[in-house]
Amino acid sequence: MTDIDIEPTDTVDARGAACPGPLMDLIGRVRSASPGDVVLLLSDNDQSLTDVSEWIDETDNDLLAVDETGDEYGFYVEVA
Numbered sequence: 001m002t003d004i005d006i007e008p009t010d011t012v013d014a015r016g017a018a019c020p021g022p023l024m025d026l027i028g029r030v031r032s033a034s035p036g037d038v039v040l041l042l043s044d045n046d047q048s049l050t051d052v053s054e055w056i057d058e059t060d061n062d063l064l065a066v067d068e069t070g071d072e073y074g075f076y077v078e079v080a
Contacts, residue, residue, distance in 0.1 A: 004065050006076045008040035009033065015072065019047040023055060026077065030061060033079045038064065041075040048073055 012029050014022035022043040029039050041052065049066070052075045056063045060080035067074035 004067050004074070004076065006038060006040075006064055008076065009037040011040045011042065013042045014048075015042050015044045017043070017045065019045055020051060021045075022048045023051040026052065026075070027055070030077065030079050035079055037079045039077045039079065041073075041077065043073050043075070044071050046071075046073075048075070052077075 010029060010033060012025045014025045017025065022041060022045055026039065026041045033039055041048070052063065056077070062078040062080070064076040064078050067076070
């Protein structure tokens with residue numbers, strides 16, 4: 001992963017999970033988080049690129065950054 005200057009409140013490591021597992025794990029963690037928390041989702045499933053973006057568009061949460069390194073992705077989501 002590259003250096004992104006965002007300090008996550010919580011991290012969800014969903015590497016190795018099949019679709020839609022990473023998104024479901026992220027949603028579960030966001031539901032238990034407080035507004036303003038930043039949840040980092042780690043995924044190696046390229047479908048997460050689409051799934052997370054579409055989910056963000058349907059919620060009030062913000063996608064602060066996507067860290068794409070090789071076959072791994074880090075999604076920084078700020079909870080609304």
